[in-house]
Amino acid sequence: MAIFHSSTTVFTRSKGHHAVMAAAYRSGSRLTCTRTGLVFNFTRKREVVYTSIVAPEGSPDWVYDRSKLWNTVENVETRKNSQLGRQVEVALPHELNRDQQIQLLHGYVQEQFVSQGMVADIALHHKNNEKNVHSHITLTLRELAKDGSGFGAKNRSWNDPANVERWRAAWSKHCNEALADAGHSERIDHRSHAERGIETPPTIHVGRKTPHNAEAHADRLAYNALIQATAELQRIKANIQHIDSQIIDLTTTLTQALAERDRNQSDIKTKSQAGVPPIWTQAGQQFIPPVTAASLLMAAKRRTPLTRRLLETHANDCTTPKEPPPCSNF
Numbered sequence: 001m002a003i004f005h006s007s008t009t010v011f012t013r014s015k016g017h018h019a020v021m022a023a024a025y026r027s028g029s030r031l032t033c034t035r036t037g038l039v040f041n042f043t044r045k046r047e048v049v050y051t052s053i054v055a056p057e058g059s060p061d062w063v064y065d066r067s068k069l070w071n072t073v074e075n076v077e078t079r080k081n082s083q084l085g086r087q088v089e090v091a092l093p094h095e096l097n098r099d100q101q102i103q104l105l106h107g108y109v110q111e112q113f114v115s116q117g118m119v120a121d122i123a124l125h126h127k128n129n130e131k132n133v134h135s136h137i138t139l140t141l142r143e144l145a146k147d148g149s150g151f152g153a154k155n156r157s158w159n160d161p162a163n164v165e166r167w168r169a170a171w172s173k174h175c176n177e178a179l180a181d182a183g184h185s186e187r188i189d190h191r192s193h194a195e196r197g198i199e200t201p202p203t204i205h206v207g208r209k210t211p212h213n214a215e216a217h218a219d220r221l222a223y224n225a226l227i228q229a230t231a232e233l234q235r236i237k238a239n240i241q242h243i244d245s246q247i248i249d250l251t252t253t254l255t256q257a258l259a260e261r262d263r264n265q266s267d268i269k270t271k272s273q274a275g276v277p278p279i280w281t282q283a284g285q286q287f288i289p290p291v292t293a294a295s296l297l298m299a300a301k302r303r304t305p306l307t308r309r310l311l312e313t314h315a316n317d318c319t320t321p322k323e324p325p326p327c328s329n330f
Contacts, residue, residue: 002093002094002095002175002179002184002186002187002188003091003188003203004091004171004172004175004188004189004190005089005090005091005134005205006088006089006090006091006167006168006171006190007088007089007205008086008087008088008089008164008167009086009087009089010083010085010086010087011083011084011085011086011087012081012082012083012084013077013079013080013081013082013084014080014081017084018033018038018040018074018084019070019073019074019077019084019085020032020033020038020040020067020070020071020074021033021038021040022070022084022085022087022138023066023069023070023121023138024040024041024042025040025042025045026048026121026123026125026136026138027042027048027051027066027121027123028042028043028044028045028046028047028048028051028123029042029043029051029066030042030043031066031067031070032067033071033074034071034074034075035071035074035075046127046128047125047126047127048123048124048125049098049124049125049126050098050102050122050123050124051066051121051122051123051124052106052121052122053066053069053119053120053121053122054106054109054110054114054119054120054122055114055119055120055144056114056115056117056118056119056144059119059144059148060144060148060149063119063144066121069119069121069140070085070121072150072151073085073140073142073151076142076150076151083141083154084141085138085139085140085141086138086139086141086158087136087137087138087139088113088136088137088139088167089134089135089136089137090108090134090135090137090171091132091133091134092104092105092124092133092134092135092175093133093175093178093179093184093186093188094131094133095179095182095184095186096178096179096182096184100178100182101124101133102124103178104174104175104178105122105124105135105137106122107174108170108171108174109122109137111170111174112166112167112170113137113139116155116158117143117144117155118139118140118158119139119140119144120137120138120139121137121138121139122135122136122137123135123136123138139158141154141155141158141159142154142155143155168190169190171190172188172189172190175188176188200227200230200231200234201227202227203223203224203227203228204220204223204224205220206220206221206224207220
C-alpha cells in the first residue's frame with residue numbers, strides 16, 4: 001500500500017558535503033568538480049530511472065546542464081561552512097505507473113519550489129522487484145541573477161522551518177489527488193500518529209542496505225514488520241466489532257418487525273370480525289365464522305373441500321333469491 005515519506009535536509013560544506021558529488025550520485029552520472037578537480041562517477045547506479053532539471057521560466061540555458069549548474073553552486077559558495085543546497089526526499093505511491101509518478105513529481109515541484117524561484121534537480125530511483133520508489137529533489141538556495149550570469153543572493157525565506165510542514169502537507173495532497181485520478185482507494189497522511197489519535201507507533205525508515213549496516217537494516221525491517229502486524233490485528237478487531245454491531249442491529253430490527261407483523265395481523269382480525277353477523281347453515285344450524293375479504297383470500301389459497309363448500313354456501317346465500325314461505329290454510 002502507499003506510504004507517506006518526506007524528509008528535508010541541507011547540504012553543508014562543514015559536514016563534508018559536495019554539491020557536484022551529490023548531483024552525480026543522485027542522477028547516476030559522471031561529473032567533474034572544476035573547483036577541486038575531483039571526478040565523481042556513479043554511472044553504475046542502476047536504480048536511477050528518470051532525471052530532470054526544472055527551473056523558473058526564462059532561466060538561462062546553463063541552468064539545465066547538471067554539471068554547469070552544480071559547479072556554479074560550488075564556486076559561488078566560498079565559506080568553509082557554506083550551505084550548498086537542499087534535498088527533499090519523497091516516497092512515491094507504487095500503485096501509480098511510471099508516467100503517473102513523473103507527472104506527480106513535476107506538478108509538486110513546479111507548485112512548491114520552482115514557482116518560488118528555486119531550481120530543482122529531480123532524480124527518480126526504483127530498484128527492480130522492490131516497491132521502494134522514491135525521488136531526490138535537490139534545490140538551489142540562491143536566486144538566479146537577473147542578467148543570467150549566475151546566482152544572486154540567498155533567499156532566506158526559503159529556510160523558514162514552517163516551509164517543511166507546508167511541503168509535507170502539499171506532498172500528501174498531491175499524492176492523494178494522483179491516486180484518486182488513477183482510480184485507487186489508497187490514501188496517505190502527512191500527520192503523525194499522535195496528531196491523528198492513533199495509538200500504534202509509526203514505522204521507521206528502513207533505508208538502503210549496505211555491507212556496513214546489514215544488522216541494523218534487518219532490525220529495522222523486523223521492527224516495521226511487528227508494527228504492521230499489530231496494526232493489522234487492530235484493523236481485524238475493529239472489523240469484528242463492526243460486524244457484531246451490525247448483527248445486533250439486524251436482530252433487533254427483525255424482532256421489531258415480527259412484533260409489528262403480529263400486531264397488524266391481530267388488528268386486521270379484530271376489525272374484520274367487528275359488525276359482521278354470524279352465518280348459520282340450514283342443516284344442523286352450524287356456526288360459520290363471518291366471511292371477510294381476508295378469510296376468502298386465505299380460503300382461496302388453501303382450496304380444501306371444506307373451504308370450497310363454505311364458499312359455495314356463501315355464494316348461494318348471496319346470489320340465490322329465497323322463496324317466500326308457503327301460506328297456511330286455516
